[in-house]
Amino acid sequence: MARKRTTTRIVVSTVSAWVVGFIFFFPILWMILTSFKTELDAFSIPPKFLFFHWTTENYATVQERSNYVHHALNSVILAGGSTLIALLIAVPAAYAMAFSPTKRTRGTLMWMLSTKMMPPVGVLVPIYLLFRDFNLLDSRIGLIAVLCLGNLPIVIWMLFTYFKEIPKDILEAARMDGATIGKEMVYILMPMAVPGIASTLLLNVILAWNEAFWTLNLTTSTAAPLTVFIASYSSPEGLFWAKLSAASTLAIAPILIIGWFSQKQLVRGLTFGAVK
Amino acid sequence: MGSIQLQDVRKSFGNIDVIPGASLKIEDGEFVVFVGPSGCGKSTLLRLIAGLEDVTGGHILIDGVDVVDTPPAKRGLSMVFQSYALYPHMSVRGNIAFGLKMARMPKAEIDRKVNEAAGVLNLTSYLERKPRELSGGQRQRVAIGRAIVREPKAFLFDEPLSNLDAALRVNMRLEIARLQKELGTTAVYVTHDQVEAMTMADRIVVLHAGRIEQFGSPLELYERPANLFVAGFIGSPRMNFVEGPDAERLGARTIGVRPEHITVSRSGDGWKGMVSVAEHLGSDTFLYVEVPGIGTLTVRTPGELGLREGDTAVLTPDPARIHRFDANGQAIAS
Numbered sequence: 001m002a003r004k005r006t007t008t009r010i011v012v013s014t015v016s017a018w019v020v021g022f023i024f025f026f027p028i029l030w031m032i033l034t035s036f037k038t039e040l041d042a043f044s045i046p047p048k049f050l051f052f053h054w055t056t057e058n059y060a061t062v063q064e065r066s067n068y069v070h071h072a073l074n075s076v077i078l079a080g081g082s083t084l085i086a087l088l089i090a091v092p093a094a095y096a097m098a099f100s101p102t103k104r105t106r107g108t109l110m111w112m113l114s115t116k117m118m119p120p121v122g123v124l125v126p127i128y129l130l131f132r133d134f135n136l137l138d139s140r141i142g143l144i145a146v147l148c149l150g151n152l153p154i155v156i157w158m159l160f161t162y163f164k165e166i167p168k169d170i171l172e173a174a175r176m177d178g179a180t181i182g183k184e185m186v187y188i189l190m191p192m193a194v195p196g197i198a199s200t201l202l203l204n205v206i207l208a209w210n211e212a213f214w215t216l217n218l219t220t221s222t223a224a225p226l227t228v229f230i231a232s233y234s235s236p237e238g239l240f241w242a243k244l245s246a247a248s249t250l251a252i253a254p255i256l257i258i259g260w261f262s263q264k265q266l267v268r269g270l271t272f273g274a275v276k
Numbered sequence: 277m278g279s280i281q282l283q284d285v286r287k288s289f290g291n292i293d294v295i296p297g298a299s300l301k302i303e304d305g306e307f308v309v310f311v312g313p314s315g316c317g318k319s320t321l322l323r324l325i326a327g328l329e330d331v332t333g334g335h336i337l338i339d340g341v342d343v344v345d346t347p348p349a350k351r352g353l354s355m356v357f358q359s360y361a362l363y364p365h366m367s368v369r370g371n372i373a374f375g376l377k378m379a380r381m382p383k384a385e386i387d388r389k390v391n392e393a394a395g396v397l398n399l400t401s402y403l404e405r406k407p408r409e410l411s412g413g414q415r416q417r418v419a420i421g422r423a424i425v426r427e428p429k430a431f432l433f434d435e436p437l438s439n440l441d442a443a444l445r446v447n448m449r450l451e452i453a454r455l456q457k458e459l460g461t462t463a464v465y466v467t468h469d470q471v472e473a474m475t476m477a478d479r480i481v482v483l484h485a486g487r488i489e490q491f492g493s494p495l496e497l498y499e500r501p502a503n504l505f506v507a508g509f510i511g512s513p514r515m516n517f518v519e520g521p522d523a524e525r526l527g528a529r530t531i532g533v534r535p536e537h538i539t540v541s542r543s544g545d546g547w548k549g550m551v552s553v554a555e556h557l558g559s560d561t562f563l564y565v566e567v568p569g570i571g572t573l574t575v576r577t578p579g580e581l582g583l584r585e586g587d588t589a590v591l592t593p594d595p596a597r598i599h600r601f602d603a604n605g606q607a608i609a610s
Contacts, residue, residue: 169361172328175348176355176432177375177422187374191365 028252035059035245042241058246066229068250075225075251077140078215079208082147083201086155089148091197094159095185099168109160112153120150120213131218140223143215147208155204162196163189202262209255226251277339278429278462279304280325285334287320287486294320295486297334302430302464302479307456309465311473312483312509318466319434321483325464326432327351338429349378354423355432358439360415362407368394368418369403375426393425396455413444424455430462437472449476470510474498482506504605507532513562515599516573522547528600528608535562535576537597540583546592547573551583565589 033049034042041052062068097105127146128137136142166189174188190197212227219228230251233244280302287295294317302308310318323329325336327348335342343351354375362371369390376386394400397417407415416436423431433452437445453476456463467473473480474494482489482497482505490502494510501507507515515532523531540563549567563575563583573591583589600608 167359167361169357169359170363172326172348173355173357173361173422174363174374175328176326176353177426178349178378179374180347180349183378188363192363 028256031245032249034242035249037242037245039240039242042245058242059250062233062243062246062250066232066247068229071224071226071229072251072254074140074223075209075227075254078143078147078223078225079205081140081144082151082208083155083204085144085148086152086204087197087201090152090155090159090200091185091190093156094163095189097156098160098163098166099171109157112156116153124217127214128217136218138219138222138224143218143223146214146218147211150211150214151204151207154207155200158200158203159193159196162193162200166192198262202258206255206259277304279337279339280430280462280464281335281337281340282321282325283335283337285321285324285336286332287317287324287329288332293486295324298486298488299334300481300488300491302462305460305462307453307463307465307476307478308481309467309473309477309479310481310483311467311470312489314468316483317486318468318481318483320486322355322432322434322464322466326353326355352429353432354426354428354430355434356416356419356423356436358435360407360419360439362415362418362422364407367404367406368399368410368421371407371418372399372421372425375422379426389425390421393421396424397421412440413448416440416448420452420455424459424461428461430464431456433463433465435466435468437467438469452476470512474510480510482509484509500607501532501599502607504530504532504601507599507601507607513574513576518570518573520569522570523600526598526600529603530601530605532599532601533573533593533597535574537594538573538575539592539594540565540575540577540581541590541592542583542588544590544592546590548588548590549573551585551587551589554583554585556580563589565591567591 035058036054036056037048037052038055038057041048044052097109131137131142134142136145170192171184171188174184179187209225210227212231215225215227216231219225221228230244230247233240233247282298282300285295285298286293298321310321312318320329324331327343327346331344334344336344338351338353363374366374372390372393373386376389381389390403391400394403397420399414399417399421402410402414402418407418410418416439419436436452437448440448449472452465465472465476477494479491479493480497481491484505490497490506492500497506497510501510501515504517508517511534513535515534516538517530517532519530523529547565547567547570549565549570551563552566552572553562553564555562555564559578561577561579561581561583563577563581565573565575567573575589575591602608
């Protein structure tokens with residue numbers, strides 16, 4: 001049903017969209033503002049919004065106290081590595097389920113998703129013990145494996161919905177043209193699914209980047225990504241709000257920039273298949 | 277070379293037997309059409325030959341070699357799909373060349389063959405375009421180009437013309453038939469349109485509920501249908517079927533007469549009835565005549581006859597053209 005687009009309606013919806021957007025964005029804005037405050041201003045009640053003594057000393061201290069580049073690099077390796085491996089496993093899996101479905105395909109997909117419903121802390125002890133016995137604690141490889149497995153259900157689901165939209169005829173045509181399954185995926189399926197694969201990749205990178213439970217529990221320094229870097233500022237000696245904010249701002253900056261430039265892909269990826 | 281032989285090929289999906297057992301032999305260079313109502317298994321049979329579906333039982337021989345366990349890529353057949361199934365991210369050139377690239381043909385050779393195929397199909401000026409920039413007819417020609425360029429053992433066509441408008445369909449029909457004759461490549465063509473079947477085929481396979489009802493030349497099917505189903509399916513308008521004393525007199529359960537084999541007069545001997553509808557096509561007139569005790573009979577008469585709705589008509593079937601069927605619906609040899 002087409003609704004009438006009156007001026008009032010446009011104004012009202014625009015204003016409410018901005019309000020909602022601002023509410024969502026406010027914590028991030030507040031964090032960024034706090035990172036430029038002195039520790040004293042960061043605490044003050046009533047809170048100071050814009051009129052405080054602006055300083056960059058927090059960033060200097062953070063740089064001094066810990067190695068941002070080391071953690072950032074770990075984040076890149078963990079997010080990138082787990083995403084690539086997940087993709088390598090998920091493309092054939094989603095291909096099989098999308099194009100040769102059986103009676104149990106739906107069930108398999110639901111089962112995969114159900115693993116995401118379990119709180120990760122439920123398997124912390126067994127995984128921790130496995131990591132200890134296999135010498136994987138504080139190693140990038142171990143963490144890549146855990147992050148990859150954790151996000152695999154989502155990656156498979158997203159690719160599955162994308163692949164479902166690709167007409168089977170086209171893949172069959174490629175098969176008749178002499179393409180093996182591998183070539184069919186590389187030359188036909190992947191190029192046709194590029195938008196889908198790109199947004200899946202992006203979402204998975206963000207999820208892996210933000211993952212804090214496993215990274216905090218399974219690493220200390222060598223493999224520690226930015227989440228650990230942030231957490232190190234909430235220490236027993238007390239909370240350093242301003243420094244914590246500075247560290248957090250530094251940690252989310254890369255992903256925020258990537259997200260900003262690829263928001264179109266991201267929205268399309270998340271709502272794909274929702275509306276036919 | 278490209279002979280295709282089916283030996284008791286069976287296919288079931290779960291508990292449903294789609295093809296309960298089909299055997300036939302398609303000779304090299306022959307144009308064979310699978311025709312039948314929708315859901316009769318004709319597309320499934322084609323996909324079994326292509327290898328896109330696995331057989332449940334039986335053998336498929338291409339040039340005498342059993343290919344049941346050979347993947348579609350290795351069977352040396354090419355297929356034209358109803359939806360054209362062009363690769364949307366590739367240019368026309370890329371689409372036609374894809375099969376050759378997969379066969380690792382040298383680039384110069386690929387270019388030569390693609391240009392040649394494009395020339396034959398009037399696609400030369402569209403080679404760099406993407407499929408979405410083409411009309412339906414052009415897309416269909418690209419799909420055909422993709423099929424011929426590989427010089428396959430046989431072409432498989434799965435209702436290739438059903439997405440085209442009527443005028444284009446007739447043109448493409450002629451073009452495909454001409455191309456097939458020129459190349460001399462075996463072709464298997466699936467359609468539900470009996471006009472396509474009759475005009476294009478060397479031989480027609482009539483399928484019904486997964487069974488091969490008859491396999492023969494178009495005229496054989498028209499003149500000597502093997503059973504009631506084929507008799508009713510081939511020919512337009514449909515054959516008239518008459519049961520009761522008229523049939524028993526000829527030693528049959530049912531007799532069939534085609535509308536064009538009935539003479540109409542205003543008086544005399546024969547089935548007497550009332551014209552309920554008269555369709556005037558100019559070249560022909562179709563009369564639907566209500567005959568008491570028999571039902572509606574269709575009559576096709578050349579030109580204009582001057583009979584109108586409500587007039588009385590006397591129908592005389594040509595005795596030499598009456599088809600007789602027994603209680604099982606099988607034709608009785610005369």
